[in-house]
Amino acid sequence: MPKSTKYSTIRTKKYNERHEVFFSRAYRNKSIQDGLIIFLTEEDHRGTNGVHGKNGDKLNRFLKRTAQKAWSSYYKKTKEDFIKRYGQNYL
Numbered sequence: 846m847p848k849s850t851k852y853s854t855i856r857t858k859k860y861n862e863r864h865e866v867f868f869s870r871a872y873r874n875k876s877i878q879d880g881l882i883i884f885l886t887e888e889d890h891r892g893t894n895g896v897h898g899k900n901g902d903k904l905n906r907f908l909k910r911t912a913q914k915a916w917s918s919y920y921k922k923t924k925e926d927f928i929k930r931y932g933q934n935y936l
Contacts, residue, residue: 857884872931880919
């Protein structure tokens with residue numbers, strides 16, 4: 846994953862909760878294998894506006910779009926390849 850001010854690519858004191866960007870039962874392991882994991886603050890992970898919170902859709906969509914772009918670029922794959930691996934297009 847590319848660097849961002851919204852998350853960390855390494856575990857730190859502030860960003861200490863690991864999040865697999867594609868976290869459903871079907872895609873969690875693929876996300877780990879492909880390096881699509883980040884570290885979030887507790888609030889950004891489980892808070893009301895966090896990716897698993899009731900108002901977290903905006904952050905969740907941002908992370909999925911960013912991850913798809915990074916995956917496609919890193920693995921030199923197409924949108925169709927991404928859909929085969931992760932079930933849908935997020936761009």
